[in-house]
Amino acid sequence: xxxxxxxxxxxxxxxxxxxxxxxxxxxxxxxxxxxxxxxxxxxxxxxxxxxxxxxxxxxxxxxxxxxxxxxxxxxxxxxxxxxxxxxxxxxxxxxxxxxxxxxxxxxxxxxxxxxxxxxxxxxxxxxxxxxxxxxxxxxxxxxxxxxxxxxxxxxxxxxxxxxxxxxxxxxxxxxxxxxxxxxxxxxxxxxxxxxxxxxxxxxxxxxxxxxxx
Amino acid sequence: xxxxxxxxxxxxxxxxxxxxxxxxxxxxxxxxxxxxxxxxxxxxxxxxxxxxxxxxxxxxxxxxxxxxxxxxxxxxxxxxxxxxxxxxxxxxxxxxxxxxxxxxxxxxxxxxxxxxxxxxxxxxxxxxxxxxxxxxxxxxxxxxxxxxxxxxxxxxxxxxxxxxxxxxxxxxxxxxxxxxxxxxxxxxxxxxxxxxxxxxxxxxxxxxxxxxx
Numbered sequence: 482x483x484x485x486x487x488x489x490x491x492x493x494x495x496x497x498x499x500x501x502x503x504x505x506x507x508x509x510x511x512x513x514x515x516x517x518x519x520x521x522x523x524x525x526x527x528x529x530x531x532x533x534x535x536x537x538x539x540x541x542x543x544x545x546x547x548x549x550x551x552x553x554x555x556x557x558x559x560x561x562x563x564x565x566x567x568x569x570x571x572x573x574x575x576x577x578x579x580x581x582x583x584x585x586x587x588x589x590x591x592x593x594x595x596x597x598x599x600x601x602x603x604x605x606x607x608x609x610x611x612x613x614x615x616x617x618x619x620x621x622x623x624x625x626x627x628x629x630x631x632x633x634x635x636x637x638x639x640x641x642x643x644x645x646x647x648x649x650x651x652x653x654x655x656x657x658x659x660x661x662x663x664x665x666x667x668x669x670x671x672x673x674x675x676x677x678x679x680x681x682x683x684x685x686x687x688x689x690x691x692x693x694x
Numbered sequence: 695x696x697x698x699x700x701x702x703x704x705x706x707x708x709x710x711x712x713x714x715x716x717x718x719x720x721x722x723x724x725x726x727x728x729x730x731x732x733x734x735x736x737x738x739x740x741x742x743x744x745x746x747x748x749x750x751x752x753x754x755x756x757x758x759x760x761x762x763x764x765x766x767x768x769x770x771x772x773x774x775x776x777x778x779x780x781x782x783x784x785x786x787x788x789x790x791x792x793x794x795x796x797x798x799x800x801x802x803x804x805x806x807x808x809x810x811x812x813x814x815x816x817x818x819x820x821x822x823x824x825x826x827x828x829x830x831x832x833x834x835x836x837x838x839x840x841x842x843x844x845x846x847x848x849x850x851x852x853x854x855x856x857x858x859x860x861x862x863x864x865x866x867x868x869x870x871x872x873x874x875x876x877x878x879x880x881x882x883x884x885x886x887x888x889x890x891x892x893x894x895x896x897x898x899x900x901x902x903x904x905x906x907x
Contacts, residue, residue, distance in 0.1 A: 484881075487700055493788045499738075501756045501774070502755070502759045502762040502763055502774050503759055503762075503763055503772060503774065505755045505758070505759075506755040506756060506758075506759045508754075508755075509751055509752040509755040510752070512748070512752075513737050513740060513752075514736050514737060514740045515733050515735075515736055515737070520728050522798070522801065523728055524726050524727060524728070525725050525759065526796075526797070526798050527726060527727045527771060528726075528756060528760070529759060529760075529797075531804055533760050535725070536756050536757065536759070536760045537757065537760075539722040539723070539725075539726075539756055540720055540752075540754075540756040541753075542715070542721075542722040542723075543719060543741060543749050543752055543753040543756075544717045544749065544750065544753045545718070545719075546713045546715045546716055546719045546738065546741060546742060546749070547741070547742070547746050547749045547750075548715075550715055550716055550717040550742055559716065559742060561714070561716070562715040583739075584739070584742075585735070585739050588735070619730040637859060652878070
């Protein structure tokens with residue numbers, strides 16, 4: 482596949498390394514998630530046709546995000562200042578912590594606008610296959626945050642898959658004894674979804690968790 | 695849509711400009727062709743999780759492609775040396791020039807492996823609506839290349855659409871009097887395509903241009 486993207490037709494010709502600027506860009510773009518050879522080519526041509534400023538802004542944005550973004554020492558979400566914007570925000574409800582696997586999950590929940598509490602990013606899920614246990618996750622730091630009694634509820638928002646459920650069960654067992662309420666995101670039918678196409682497990686959970694109207 | 699990608703939940707909070715590194719990256723990625731907000735987010739997270747070297751290589755590839763790639767003064771394809779690799783390649787057939795609209799068309803034709811001649815990139819097509827006439831394209835330079843009599847055939851490989859056909863007709867009229875053979879890419883059914891789903895014009899052309907077997 483890489484061969485078909487070769488810019489030059491001079492197959493086998495020895496050219497100095499920096500004659501390969503376009504090929505290198507195609508290679509680098511092709512490494513990005515969701516970018517195949519065709520998309521890489523489309524983006525490369527776009528950048529070639531764009532003015533220098535556009536390309537410079539993109540390159541700088543990439544470099545700066547690596548320089549400036551680090552993990553918040555409280556919740557392990559991405560942060561550009563000392564703490565992340567959510568931990569720093571005085572209007573957030575400090576009595577609730579939503580525990581997620583990755584920073585992207587924070588963004589997903591923030592997008593709903595349904596949650597005004599704090600977060601705790603584990604940095605993964607318990608997965609014996611990948612040799613990830615509680616020690617590899619930010620579990621100790623979570624327990625420390627629960628120690629001062631300010632937090633009344635922990636929402637376990639790991640994914641509803643095997644590892645996510647395992648992690649949630651584990652955390653629930655160690656947090657409940659601390660006298661903190663532990664909840665889990667509801668499973669059920671996706672809003673706007675079609676009952677006919679729901680898988681059996683999801684539909685089963687939706688029946689078990691049915692609500693009174 | 696941009697709002698839903700806002701990293702921070704601290705809506706309305708005044709933060710210094712360089713607290714927005716991630717948002718800026720999302721904005722810049724979102725400007726690329728074929729990259730929507732979801733893809734931009736996926737790429738941004740990938741870069742955040744990748745090592746610094748990966749991000750640095752991508753940023754450098756973007757900057758270098760702009761610094762090092764220019765137009766070949768002979769054929770107006772992209773080039774990293776003085777001339778493009780194809781014009782520089784002594785093994786190419788110098789008696790044939792394939793005329794295309796954009797550099798990406800060169801790549802498409804090179805990919806086929808069916809062509810061993812030279813190219814000429816017009817830099818667009820004749821389009822009165824967009825105020826593009828022959829003077830705005832590299833037509834004069836094409837005629838100059840035909841002047842020394844080395845070229846025996848010009849293949850007009852503009853797109854089979856209105857502007858492409860207009861451009862091909864125009865070029866054919868001015869090149870034929872020079873005693874150079876002028877050809878056009880064949881129109882017909884796509885290989886592997888289904889006759890039933892071909893549009894009438896394409897099917898009509900396929901019938902007109904039928905070959906003896």
